[in-house]
Amino acid sequence: VIKPGGSMECRVLSIQSHVVRGYVGNKSASFPLQVMGFEVDSINSVQFSNHTGYAHWKGQVLTADELHVLYEGIKLNNVNHYDYVLTGYTRDTSFLEMVVDIVQELKRANPNLVYVCDPVLGDHGSMYVPQNLYPVYKDKVVPVADIITPNQFEAELLTGKNISTEKDAVEVMDLLHNMGPDTVVITSSDLPPRLGDRFLVSLGSQRIVMPDGTSTTQRIRIEVPKVDAVFVGTGDLFAAMLLAWTHHYPTDLKTACEKTFSVMHHVIQRTISYAHEMAGPGRRPSPAQLELRMVQSKADIEDPAIVMEATVL
Amino acid sequence: MDCRVLSIQSHVVRGYVGNKSATFPLQVLGFEVDSINSVQFSNHTGYEHWKGQVLTADELHVLYEGIRLNKLNHYDYMLTGYTRDVSFLEMVVDIVEELKGTNPSLVYVCDPVMGDNGAMYVPEALLPVYKEKVVPVADIITPNQFEAELLTGRKISTEKDAVEAMDLLHEMGPDTVVITSSDLLSSLGDQYLVALGSQITVKADGTKEKQRIRMDIPRVDAVFVGTGDLFAAMLLAWTHHHPNNLKAACEKTVSVMQHVIKRTITYAKEVAGPDCRPSPAQLELRMVQSKGDIEDPAITVEAVLL
Numbered sequence: 001v002i003k004p005g006g007s008m009e010c011r012v013l014s015i016q017s018h019v020v021r022g023y024v025g026n027k028s029a030s031f032p033l034q035v036m037g038f039e040v041d042s043i044n045s046v047q048f049s050n051h052t053g054y055a056h057w058k059g060q061v062l063t064a065d066e067l068h069v070l071y072e073g074i075k076l077n078n079v080n081h082y083d084y085v086l087t088g089y090t091r092d093t094s095f096l097e098m099v100v101d102i103v104q105e106l107k108r109a110n111p112n113l114v115y116v117c118d119p120v121l122g123d124h125g126s127m128y129v130p131q132n133l134y135p136v137y138k139d140k141v142v143p144v145a146d147i148i149t150p151n152q153f154e155a156e157l158l159t160g161k162n163i164s165t166e167k168d169a170v171e172v173m174d175l176l177h178n179m180g181p182d183t184v185v186i187t188s189s190d191l192p193p194r195l196g197d198r199f200l201v202s203l204g205s206q207r208i209v210m211p212d213g214t215s216t217t218q219r220i221r222i223e224v225p226k227v228d229a230v231f232v233g234t235g236d237l238f239a240a241m242l243l244a245w246t247h248h249y250p251t252d253l254k255t256a257c258e259k260t261f262s263v264m265h266h267v268i269q270r271t272i273s274y275a276h277e278m279a280g281p282g283r284r285p286s287p288a289q290l291e292l293r294m295v296q297s298k299a300d301i302e303d304p305a306i307v308m309e310a311t312v313l
Numbered sequence: 314m315d316c317r318v319l320s321i322q323s324h325v326v327r328g329y330v331g332n333k334s335a336t337f338p339l340q341v342l343g344f345e346v347d348s349i350n351s352v353q354f355s356n357h358t359g360y361e362h363w364k365g366q367v368l369t370a371d372e373l374h375v376l377y378e379g380i381r382l383n384k385l386n387h388y389d390y391m392l393t394g395y396t397r398d399v400s401f402l403e404m405v406v407d408i409v410e411e412l413k414g415t416n417p418s419l420v421y422v423c424d425p426v427m428g429d430n431g432a433m434y435v436p437e438a439l440l441p442v443y444k445e446k447v448v449p450v451a452d453i454i455t456p457n458q459f460e461a462e463l464l465t466g467r468k469i470s471t472e473k474d475a476v477e478a479m480d481l482l483h484e485m486g487p488d489t490v491v492i493t494s495s496d497l498l499s500s501l502g503d504q505y506l507v508a509l510g511s512q513i514t515v516k517a518d519g520t521k522e523k524q525r526i527r528m529d530i531p532r533v534d535a536v537f538v539g540t541g542d543l544f545a546a547m548l549l550a551w552t553h554h555h556p557n558n559l560k561a562a563c564e565k566t567v568s569v570m571q572h573v574i575k576r577t578i579t580y581a582k583e584v585a586g587p588d589c590r591p592s593p594a595q596l597e598l599r600m601v602q603s604k605g606d607i608e609d610p611a612i613t614v615e616a617v618l619l
Contacts, residue, residue, distance in 0.1 A: 070366075
């Protein structure tokens with residue numbers, strides 16, 4: 001919706017972590033979305049000094065009740081109208097269940113609401129959230145999600161199916177569609193890249209329902225340069241930017257993914273360069289030095305040069 | 314640019330006050346903003362309803378400890394605004410003092426929020442804390458006329474009074490003082506309000522000089538929330554770019570405010586409809602829509618050197 005004055009008028013409710021320093025959770029998602037013209041309402045699920053990859057971290061968590069209280073304030077003022085909900089890393093089942101309640105109520109208030117969910121469960125074969133979150137994601141969260149961004153491990157967990165080939169991945173994405181979301185992006189996988197081992201394979205699938213009730217599915221594959229560093233917050237940035245670019249390209253997952261992965265590439269490249277410069281030759285950069293160069297990447301966020309092409313399967 | 318700000322202010326889920334008002338504009342101007350949220354509320358307290366949680370002084374200390382343990386307690390600026398709790402404010406002072414220990418060049422920008430239009434809207438116990446502990450460690454302060462009078466114990470009836478009050482405030486600590494609004498009569502008429510500023514700068518030869526300015530700013534027929542927070546953040550940014558030129562810094566800052574406010578009023582009236590008073594929700598600052606003006610504000614108000 002373009003309102004008078006040319007503004008976008010799109011409101012996102014993002015329920016994620018806040019860190020005083022650095023870019024994860026809401027810190028990673030808000031600035032890029034705002035820079036692209038989205039109104040971002042943010043509920044901070046925790047407030048920590050920094051992410052948990054540093055030597056030390058300290059802070060406070062929001063309980064499910066406190067989340068409910070904040071939402072109540074919004075509701076009492078009759079401003080519980082959102083175009084998008086965005087969630088990511090959560091560690092608590094009651095908190096996650098409260099998120100589902102909120103999504104369901106917001107969907108009643110706006111049936112066109114799009115829920116973008118990063119179902120953060122683990123990576124590289126193991127869970128790094130409490131195991132009891134898994135049934136909540138499977139049975140309650142994913143069914144109300146519209147766009148999900150699992151990695152390969154999370155996609156396998158949610159569907160109970162292993163991914164060894166591209167065919168497996170397509171079947172898994174179809175299973176995920178059947179669970180709820182019309183848009184699925186497997187953000188990273190172990191599938192063998194055609195461009196060589198300096199790349200990793202991501203896949204996407206978007207089911208579009210036509211006015212006559214029939215559906216078509218656009219599936220894409222995109223090979224993304226691997227980076228020799230551990231970043232934190234990149235998944236949160238990815239989900240936020242996928243929200244933005246699917247908003248601008250709602251029936252063109254190829255373009256939405258090319259823009260999203262390109263933004264990631266620019267931010268990560270800038271961050272690696274800076275980190276190596278700060279650390280000095282032959283030294284591993286620290287978590288502090290590896291914080292995403294977010295504000296410095298404003299122009300790339302606003303208008304990313306496309307640096308990789310997605311193939312339509 | 315690599316300039317890092319620690320901002321300790323409120324967070325609201327929806328709308329633009331406190332850290333929500335300060336963070337995006339500073340980030341858009343290239344500042345790294347570390348933010349400690351002193352509260353998390355659904356929205357500001359001018360709405361019919363508001364709900365949320367507050368951070369205690371201990372919890373503030375714990376967050377700072379995390380930063381400190383990681384040896385990340387190095388900042389170029391600190392920014393604070395509306396606070397309601399004495400112990401919280403005292404913890405803020407401890408943090409400022411420690412940060413000035415790690416970086417003696419740190420600039421503390423403080424909006425000494427206590428009240429307006431002749432009445433305090435924070436607990437009275439905060440006044441002595443601001444007077445004796447906060448303002449002495451501040452480098453830039455942005456009181457309104459009432460707050461300037463409270464801090465100095467002097468009434469401001471004329472421009473001369475205002476200049477004397479700003480001199481007293483300099484003696485208390487800050488080298489830069491901006492009285493953001495006053496009841497002084499504007500030479501341009503009653504559609505304008507008068508703001509004043511005073512800055513002590515050190516010349517190359519070591520001697521000090523004072524630049525004093527006055528600005529006549531068009532009044533707006535609406536109650537905004539969060540504008541003071543945006544003002545302090547933008548004054549931080551523009552004094553950073555114009556450290557010895559308060560005239561230029563204030564012209565940029567006030568001009569940004571004008572653009573944001575104008576865009577907000579236009580939008581609010583449009584969504585409210587003809588003859589309807591816009592609601593607090595409709596009057597939320599049009600912050601993300603004002604990105605272009607924030608990045609590069611066209612100058613719409615000129616400051617006069619006194």
